[in-house]
Amino acid sequence: MTDPEDKAVGGHQAGAERPRNAPLKGKDGVRLPARYRVNPVTRNPNSSAGEVFLVGAGPGDPELLTLKAWRILQSADVVLYDRLVSQPILDMIPDQVEMVHVGKQRSDHSVPQAEINRRLVDLAKAGRRVVRLKGGDPFIFGRGGEEIETLAEAGVRFQVVPGITAASGCAAYAGIPLTHRDHAQSVRFVTGHLKNDSCDLPWNDFVQNNQTLVFYMGLVGLPVIVRELVAHGMSADMPVALVSRGTTPEQEVVSGSLRTIVDEVQRRDVPAPTLIIIGEVVKLRHRLDWMAAVQGGDSAAD
Numbered sequence: 001m002t003d004p005e006d007k008a009v010g011g012h013q014a015g016a017e018r019p020r021n022a023p024l025k026g027k028d029g030v031r032l033p034a035r036y037r038v039n040p041v042t043r044n045p046n047s048s049a050g051e052v053f054l055v056g057a058g059p060g061d062p063e064l065l066t067l068k069a070w071r072i073l074q075s076a077d078v079v080l081y082d083r084l085v086s087q088p089i090l091d092m093i094p095d096q097v098e099m100v101h102v103g104k105q106r107s108d109h110s111v112p113q114a115e116i117n118r119r120l121v122d123l124a125k126a127g128r129r130v131v132r133l134k135g136g137d138p139f140i141f142g143r144g145g146e147e148i149e150t151l152a153e154a155g156v157r158f159q160v161v162p163g164i165t166a167a168s169g170c171a172a173y174a175g176i177p178l179t180h181r182d183h184a185q186s187v188r189f190v191t192g193h194l195k196n197d198s199c200d201l202p203w204n205d206f207v208q209n210n211q212t213l214v215f216y217m218g219l220v221g222l223p224v225i226v227r228e229l230v231a232h233g234m235s236a237d238m239p240v241a242l243v244s245r246g247t248t249p250e251q252e253v254v255s256g257s258l259r260t261i262v263d264e265v266q267r268r269d270v271p272a273p274t275l276i277i278i279g280e281v282v283k284l285r286h287r288l289d290w291m292a293a294v295q296g297g298d299s300a301a302d
């Protein structure tokens with residue numbers, strides 16, 4: 001039976017045939033249904049005030065950029081972007097758009113957060129149409145909330161465009177469903193950026209059965225994460241996958257268990273960014289690694 005929540009957004013019934021002449025695409029590119037064309041992203045002719053668009057760029061594959069993000073980027077005056085935004089996405093931005101790289105690397109905050117916030121306000125107040133472009137989704141470990149708080153306080157108009165977060169992108173491209181009725185009824189996104197080796201996280205909650213843990217920024221803290229999970233009762237045989245440079249042509253997946261993953265990652269010396277997925281769902285990768293099939297190679301499952 002279909003869950004009433006499963007109705008397609010926008011009213012088109014899942015599984016139903018698309019209505020004839022539905023204006024979803026055309027020779028001239030992408031056309032949207034009329035009510036989506038009442039366009040919130042065109043310039044307001046009655047106002048000289050600028051605006052900021054907080055936009056998620058997704059995890060790397062340029063085709064995972066949303067149509068809305070792409071459309072906004074085409075008409076930006078200036079784009080402030082992070083290190084994690086992939087080069088093919090930057091290459092899609094028209095040449096006349098001013099590009100400002102604002103960081104950040106784990107240990108190298110090229111432009112401090114307060115300075116980024118101030119620049120966004122100043123640029124918008126100068127009447128510019130500003131895109132703040134971030135890797136993944138701006139509201140998932142992206143400081144997007146902090147940036148728009150500053151804008152709200154300064155009275156600057158803003159809009160938010162979500163992106164595909166690394167957890168969704170990496171899990172999908174690694175063939176690991178984050179939830180599964182037989183293995184995981186919930187999923188947690190956790191920061192693995194442990195301040196001063198601190199273990200100040202709710203480890204007891206993490207070791208519950210039937211959930212998937214996804215650690216962002218966890219490469220450096222991996223030994224601590226493994227140690228704490230086992231110390232709090234998780235089986236050392238729990239499957240783990242570490243996805244490096246997920247969704248890009250350089251994607252690598254290192255898999256093992258809590259017992260083996262630290263040595264395996266050290267041995268392979270995998271480059272950042274990496275995402276760590278812990279849970280029974282990781283076992284499914286052996287059967288679901290569609291990417292290896294698409295690339296025509298042997299299964300990349302380890």
Ligand SMILES: C[S@@+](CC[C@H](N)C(=O)[O-])C[C@H]1O[C@@H](n2cnc3c(N)ncnc32)[C@H](O)[C@@H]1O
Nearest residue numbers: 136137140142165166216217245246273274275
């Ligand atoms: C500061 S967080 C930003 C997360 C981002 N806002 C998102 O929604 O994906 C950076 C972390 O995201 C993860 N990450 C982002 N892109 C990734 C990718 N392509 N492959 C693996 N991990 C990625 C890594 O854990 C990285 O340390």
